[in-house]
Amino acid sequence: MFREMATAIILKEYTSKYTTLPSLALTRTFNPILAEKLRNMLGDTTEKIAKALEESLSSEIAQALNTKNIEKDFPSLAEKFWLRISLPLLELNQKITPLPSDKLKELMELEKEAARETARLIRDTGYRHAEDLVYGLSAMVDYDAWLLEKLSQLGLEKLADTLWHRGLQETLQLSIYTRYLLFAWISATSALLKLLEEYKEENRDTLAEWSRRYAEEVEAYIDTLDTLLDDEAYIVIEKMSELGKQA
Numbered sequence: 001m002f003r004e005m006a007t008a009i010i011l012k013e014y015t016s017k018y019t020t021l022p023s024l025a026l027t028r029t030f031n032p033i034l035a036e037k038l039r040n041m042l043g044d045t046t047e048k049i050a051k052a053l054e055e056s057l058s059s060e061i062a063q064a065l066n067t068k069n070i071e072k073d074f075p076s077l078a079e080k081f082w083l084r085i086s087l088p089l090l091e092l093n094q095k096i097t098p099l100p101s102d103k104l105k106e107l108m109e110l111e112k113e114a115a116r117e118t119a120r121l122i123r124d125t126g127y128r129h130a131e132d133l134v135y136g137l138s139a140m141v142d143y144d145a146w147l148l149e150k151l152s153q154l155g156l157e158k159l160a161d162t163l164w165h166r167g168l169q170e171t172l173q174l175s176i177y178t179r180y181l182l183f184a185w186i187s188a189t190s191a192l193l194k195l196l197e198e199y200k201e202e203n204r205d206t207l208a209e210w211s212r213r214y215a216e217e218v219e220a221y222i223d224t225l226d227t228l229l230d231d232e233a234y235i236v237i238e239k240m241s242e243l244g245k246q247a
Contacts, residue, residue, distance in 0.1 A: 031117050037110055041103070042095055048088035053186070056084050057195060064187045065199035070206055078183040097156060104148050115141045118189075127192055129208035136185040136211030139218045143178060146222050150229065159229075167228040174221040181214035 039046050060081040067073045096107065119134045127133075150159050163171045188207035191199045227233045 031114070034110070034114050034117065038114070041107060041110070042092065045088060045092045045095055049085060049092065052085045052088050056081055057190060060084070060183070061187045061190055062196060062199075064183070064207065065191050065196060065203045067200075067203065070203050074180075074184075074210075078180055081183045082179050097151065101152055104152060108145055108148060111144060112141060121193060122189065125192055127208075129188075129205055130192075132208045132212040133185060133189055133192070136181055136215040139215030140178075140181060140185070143218055143222060146226070154229075162229055163225065166234060167225050170221055170224050170228065174218065174225065177214050177217040177221065181211060181218055184208075184214060185211040 035046070060077045064070065064074060064077050067077075096104070099107065115137055119137060122130050122133050122137075154162065184207045188204050188211060190196050191204040192208075227237070
C-alpha cells in the first residue's frame with residue numbers, strides 16, 4: 001500500500017509540471033509586455049520563478065557552462081536546479097490546474113507567443129546550433145500543450161491513475177527527460193543570449209546539442225503515452241500482448 005501511495009504521489013507531481021513556463025521567465029528581460037501579461041494571469045508566481053532562475057544562473061547553470069566534465073556533472077546539476085525551482089513550480093501548478101478551459105487556452109496562447117519570441121531571439125544570433133535550441137523549445141511547448149489537454153480531458157486524478165496502471169515506467173522516463181531538457185536548454189540559451197558573461201563555448205554547444213536529443217526523447221514518450229491513454233488503442237495492445245504470451 002505504501003508503495004502504491006508513493007507511486008501515485010510521484011505521478012501526480014510529474015504529470016502536473018509545466019516545462020516551458022519556467023523558461024518564459026526569460027521574457028521578463030527581453031519582452032516586458034509579454035511578461036506583464038503572464039504576471040496578470042498568474043500573479044507573483046512568475047516573479048518567484050524568475051528569482052529562482054536568477055539564483056540558478058550564478059549556481060547550477062554557471063557550473064554546467066563552466067565545468068570541465070559536463071557529462072559527469074550534468075545529472076546532479078540538473079537535479080539541484082529542479083530542487084531550486086520546485087517550490088515556485090508547485091505554486092504555479094496550483095494556480096494553473098483549477099483554471100477553466102478558456103483560461104487554460106489563453107495561457108497556452110501566451111506561452112506560444114513567448115516561445116515564438118524566444119525562438120526569434122535565438123535565430124537572430126546566427127548561432128550554428130540555433131535550430132537545436134528552437135527544437136528543444138518547441139518540444140517543451142508541445143509537452144505543455146499535451147499535458148494541459150490531458151488534464152482538461154481526464155482531470156489530474158484520472159490521468160495519474162491511468163498512467164500508473166498503463167505507463168508507469170514511461171511516465172517516469174518522460175519526467176527525467178523533461179527535467180534534463182529544460183536544464184540543458186535554459187543553460188545553453190542563457191549563455192547564447194548573454195545572460196552569463198563567463199562560460200565555455202564547448203559546454204554551451206554540448207548543452208545545445210543535448211537539448212535536441214532530450215527533446216526527441218520527450219516527443220517519443222509523449223507519443224507512447226498518448227497511445228497508452230487511448231482506451232481503444234490500449235485494449236488492442238493488451239490483446240496483442242496476450243497473444244504474444246500464448247504463442
